[in-house]
Amino acid sequence: MALNPPPSAEVDPNAVISIRGLTKSFGDLDVLRGVDLDVQKAENVVVLGRSGSGKSVLIKIVVGLLVQDAGDVTVFGQHVHQLKRKDLDGMRRRVGFSFQHSALYDSMNVEQNLEFPLRMNTKGLSQGEVHDRIRDALEAVGLAGSLKQMPSELSGGQRKRIGIARTLILRPEIMLYDEPTAGLDPITSGEINDLINQVQENYHTSSIIITHDLTCARHTGDRVAMLLDGRVLRIGSFDDVFDTDDPRIKSFHDYNFTRRDSP
Amino acid sequence: METITPTAAEASAPKPRRTSVITPGVDAFAIGMSDGASFLKRFFVESLWRPFHVREIIKQCYEVGYRSLPLITLTGFVTGIVFTKQSRPSLAAFGATSWLPSLITIALIRSLAPLVTALICAGKVGSNIGAELGSMKVTEQIEAMEVSAINPFKYLVVTRTIATTLMVPTLMLYCSFVGMAGSYLNVHGKEGTSLAKFLKAGFANISFLDVESSVTKSFVFGFTIGIISCYKGYNATSGTQGVGKAANASVVMSMFVIFIEEMLIVQIINWIRNW
Numbered sequence: 425m426a427l428n429p430p431p432s433a434e435v436d437p438n439a440v441i442s443i444r445g446l447t448k449s450f451g452d453l454d455v456l457r458g459v460d461l462d463v464q465k466a467e468n469v470v471v472l473g474r475s476g477s478g479k480s481v482l483i484k485i486v487v488g489l490l491v492q493d494a495g496d497v498t499v500f501g502q503h504v505h506q507l508k509r510k511d512l513d514g515m516r517r518r519v520g521f522s523f524q525h526s527a528l529y530d531s532m533n534v535e536q537n538l539e540f541p542l543r544m545n546t547k548g549l550s551q552g553e554v555h556d557r558i559r560d561a562l563e564a565v566g567l568a569g570s571l572k573q574m575p576s577e578l579s580g581g582q583r584k585r586i587g588i589a590r591t592l593i594l595r596p597e598i599m600l601y602d603e604p605t606a607g608l609d610p611i612t613s614g615e616i617n618d619l620i621n622q623v624q625e626n627y628h629t630s631s632i633i634i635t636h637d638l639t640c641a642r643h644t645g646d647r648v649a650m651l652l653d654g655r656v657l658r659i660g661s662f663d664d665v666f667d668t669d670d671p672r673i674k675s676f677h678d679y680n681f682t683r684r685d686s687p
Numbered sequence: 688m689e690t691i692t693p694t695a696a697e698a699s700a701p702k703p704r705r706t707s708v709i710t711p712g713v714d715a716f717a718i719g720m721s722d723g724a725s726f727l728k729r730f731f732v733e734s735l736w737r738p739f740h741v742r743e744i745i746k747q748c749y750e751v752g753y754r755s756l757p758l759i760t761l762t763g764f765v766t767g768i769v770f771t772k773q774s775r776p777s778l779a780a781f782g783a784t785s786w787l788p789s790l791i792t793i794a795l796i797r798s799l800a801p802l803v804t805a806l807i808c809a810g811k812v813g814s815n816i817g818a819e820l821g822s823m824k825v826t827e828q829i830e831a832m833e834v835s836a837i838n839p840f841k842y843l844v845v846t847r848t849i850a851t852t853l854m855v856p857t858l859m860l861y862c863s864f865v866g867m868a869g870s871y872l873n874v875h876g877k878e879g880t881s882l883a884k885f886l887k888a889g890f891a892n893i894s895f896l897d898v899e900s901s902v903t904k905s906f907v908f909g910f911t912i913g914i915i916s917c918y919k920g921y922n923a924t925s926g927t928q929g930v931g932k933a934a935n936a937s938v939v940m941s942m943f944v945i946f947i948e949e950m951l952i953v954q955i956i957n958w959i960r961n962w
Contacts, residue, residue, distance in 0.1 A: 590835075
């Protein structure tokens with residue numbers, strides 16, 4: 425069984441994201457209680473866990489939307505919580521964040537949703553170049569014909585795709601997906617899983633994929649990290665992680681597969 | 688494979704209980720005031736530095752100003768007519784109906800137009816901003832801006848607050864004009880006063896200080912509406928219910944603060960007038 429070594433206390437210099445001893449509480453509730461995790465270049469790491477286990481909190485800390493109570497997060501070798509606004513923005517331009525509910529700007533159509541971050545972050549682009557970038561991003565997610573549609577006119581799967589296209593337009597090196605298949609039917613979920621793999625292949629991105637969907641984890645993850653009780657309990661390939669007698673992990677697996685398969 | 692479980696001591700460790708310093712209500716008020724002060728400070732800091740998002744400011748000026756015109760027109764016009772009609776019997780008892788233009792102009796410019804405009808904008812624009820930003824907050828659109836390296840405070844709060852600060856005085860002047868037009872129609876209909884005579888009598892007792900103080904007052908009201916509505920929307924929580932609360936709180940708090948400001952500013956202007 426090819427297993428990953430346990431995370432060390434030292435930051436991995438080769439990792440694009442390195443998380444050490446991360447803790448975060450909300451009031452009396454300890455959500456993260458010492459998370460260690462590394463993401464290597466061009467690697468998809470899936471973080472699995474139950475709802476409310478702090479998965480989304482984890483990636484929000486990575487991108488500086490939340491501040492940890494203790495521990496350290498480095499992205500591209502920079503300590504996120506020590507970055508000044510300008511440097512933090514510089515880091516964020518290299519990181520794409522796909523939200524659970526897509527977070528499309530509902531007062532803008534699809535084209536404007538993609539144009540807005542591009543215009544705000546790149547100077548001197550001609551109108552033609554902007555259109556080319558928008559077309560490329562939409563083609564990458566298979567929705568080239570939806571330029572003028574409003575977010576309210578899109579299906580859940582389409583909204584997810586446009587959300588991903590909006591992040592791709594800045595050509596990120598890291599992608600953070602928050603529950604990419606939540607609320608989608610199995611066919612659309614499968615398409616989103618394929619899209620995540622295509623993004624990794626075409627854009628050579630490193631990704632953290634937050635999910636509780638084991639099908640998504642199996643299809644997209646190079647490695648899977650099981651987050652339980654505020655810590656990464658197990659990390660490795662999908663099969664290795666679930667090759668255990670730990671009832672908490674087994675029940676997670678069985679609920680997703682055995683119960684779904686039973687009549 | 689590494690398996691880590693919390694130790695029994697960690698799992699059973701007692702959590703420190705949060706207690707209020709004075710009472711929960713007083714604590715919440717103090718925290719709210721502190722948050723509000725930080726928000727205000729951030730506005731002044733952020734508004735000084737580039738980018739200024741001029742295009743967005745113009746768009747918001749259009750939203751706040753142009754889209755409020757029908758309501759301001761109706762309210763100003765009706766206020767002018769009704770105030771004239773209600774004042775006539777009192778002045779007629781002293782044979783002083785010729786003072787109507789002057790009375791209406793003074794009342795409109797000094798007090799009615801700034802207050803009516805501010806209250807209408809607090810209701811229409813304040814609720815709009817509170818609901819819009821609240822909705823953006825609960826649907827993670829503000830966070831989406833943040834992670835796209837766009838400063839949402841600058842793009843959403845600074846632009847809207849500048850727009851309300853600029854547009855409320857403009858609408859106030861327009862409201863005064865429309866109110867006087869309504870009053871003139873009524874005076875002309877009853878007394879047959881000409882427009883030239885109405886305007887001459889109306890502005891006979893209006894000083895520069897009257898107009899200037901009303902414009903200044905409207906700047907303060909506009910800023911109040913913008914900053915409070917943005918604060919309430921920007922800090923909305925609890926899903927769609929939070930959006931409704933943000934919209935409601937934007938209007939209620941804006942109106943409350945506007946009345947307090949009105950009282951204070953009138954005192955200051957009277958003090959300047961008598962100085």
